[in-house]
Amino acid sequence: MHFEDFDASPPAARQDAELPTRLQYLIDNTPALIYCTVPSGDFKMTFVSNNAFNMLGYRPEEMMADPNFWFDHIHPDDAPRIVASLAEVFTEGQRVYEYRFRAADGRYLWMHDTLRLIRDAAGRPLEVIGALTDITDRKAMEEALLAKGIEQQQLIGKLREAHEQLLQAEKMASVGQLAAGIAHEINNPIGFVNSNMSSLQGYVGALLQLIDAYDDAIAGQPALVAQMVPVRQAADLDFLRGDVTALVSESIDGLRRVKEIVQSLREFSHVGETEWQLADLHRGLDSTLTIAANELKYKVTVVKEYGNLPLVECRASQLNQVFMNLLVNAVQAITGRGVIRIRTGVQEDWVWIEIADTGAGIAPEHLTRIFEPFFTTKPVGSGTGLGLSLSYGIVNRHGGRIDVHSQPGEGTTFTVWLPQHPPQRDAGNAGA
Template identity: 65%
Template structure:
């Protein structure tokens, strides 16, 4: 019954008691101290100027923070000296707004008596006198460490989910690219089957034609000799020489030889392109195997030649490389992306330099251009999925991202150096045997 009576008094209802007013006041004060002691928030007040020295701290500070409230009030710098140094600037920078807004809320770390920082929610309210002058600041401090721990846990889970989503996206992109490469391989096999047969007989016919043309011109030469040796054939010789001049036989003889030779070279070029397309895609070869990196680069150059030939001269500075255990079709894909990007970086006419060499435990491949370079503010973003500086519709932003993933899958790394106005150099570092590399 006593507690019920105290509750009624604090609630503001008329007390039902015959106690003297002094006893009722004392009972209310005891009840108020009891409530403050057991409330979750520390109630405090401070001066509204200077260092905001505390003038009152509720007794539950001992339970929550472990400090004697009298010590907290006695030390004028107690509050600021116990706030985490990293949180002090944001409080100082906006504390003056308390005088214009009348109320401010902060969340910061506060050092308890054990020396540990705990998260506190602090609500400050400015009290003014009747004239509107600042009188004091009243605040409440609540321990929100559990809430913060939950938020951090949720944030970590969210970040982990984002990483998983990104990995899934990269895996999906890689799968799509692998399917694309497989389609190219199947197309290459079909092209090779359909083109190699006609190329074969055209090549054979051109060889026969070259032989026939040579025989015909030899025969014409012998006829001319016989006519000149015949007595009384001066008129025929004159007519023959006129026909020879009209037909420009000497030019025809030289030009036919050149035409046949150029046609044979063109047929060889077609055969090389078909073979390069097969080598580039490596139909059916998705397993790891020891591969000739230089052969892969050369086949890739044949594929992208049409993309590069009007923009740049390709210089090859090959070192002596061992066979490298890899999925060569994927390495070819990375080299192709770098070569195409290098040609796009060159506005008019430039140079693309491909260098290879050995290094401890592996090899390197560098593709350098003397194009426009990459601005420093986006250099650290070029490997992000879907990031591109090309106009809409001209780039997916997946080339470098997929390249990065492929090289990482090979336990290698890809680096970039660039200077605006001078050019860019991408360097691929590959271990000779990825299985012997310890990934950190």
């Protein structure tokens, strides 16, 4: 037996001798970069594990040679936050940070850094130990998930808005069907009542002429004239003569107004018109005013200053909905009596419709939000906050825009700008 290579030292002694090498091996191959710094000043590094080169591309001796290496390589946007709270390491004993650190190739990598303060037996700060872990991939995933979440929220918002627009379109279709039913059911009786009233007007005129002829015939016979005086007084013929003519004329005028209302309702809804077409916007405005007359007449005076508009390629029923929303908002903004002024005009290839009111105006902090879905300054139950949002969407799909100018206490002016020929009318646009 040869004893030259036999190690007679106890096993524990051999383990102690190998321990520094073993620890160095473990430190250099851990997933985290281990480093130590002085516990004051610039946090100069006094130890850096060898895996720094694989993680960051720096040699440990390079990192320890520069007293400002740690601070100088933290992203400028992250450094102030870390500096502001670094003193808490000395009060709490440990701090955890996530920040961007510049690698040797110039890239900024996201790091998870756990700093722990080591004290000596007397409690004095001895050094700070840090463990850096590369979390760049995790951060990228978080940002992707966040972006996905934002995208989903935006999609949900768009779906909600599209749902509300669909409900509004269905409501408008129902109004159109109702208008068609009203027109069908009312036009026939209105037609023969109107014809009868015209005939009645002629009959009343003929009877009054007959009475005048009888008066002329008995004028030379005093006894007959005296006999007819109490009859004329009982019938109050002089009043009846004027009143019956006025009643017939008023009835004919009332029938005419009923026909105009039905026609305006049909034009407002544009029953059966689902395609883009050339439309007269003034007719749309007038029909909308007729439909809203009951809400307008007791609060406002409507002043129309129409320019010379060309026919505009559009979906007229949707634009009428925009006009209705703007008019109703204008009325609701007015306390007491006020004025709504409607102006129209042409500028190059654009037409514009301006609806101005003398109402309370819109606060500056609300101006940037008035077109947001569900935003409203009205009391709960008084508005959905969808009117202006839907109007914005309709005008936008027509290739136009809505401008608003408002001064609190002085009123608000909405101006709808529309191209005479929308630049894009694809299938999705046309069907919206």
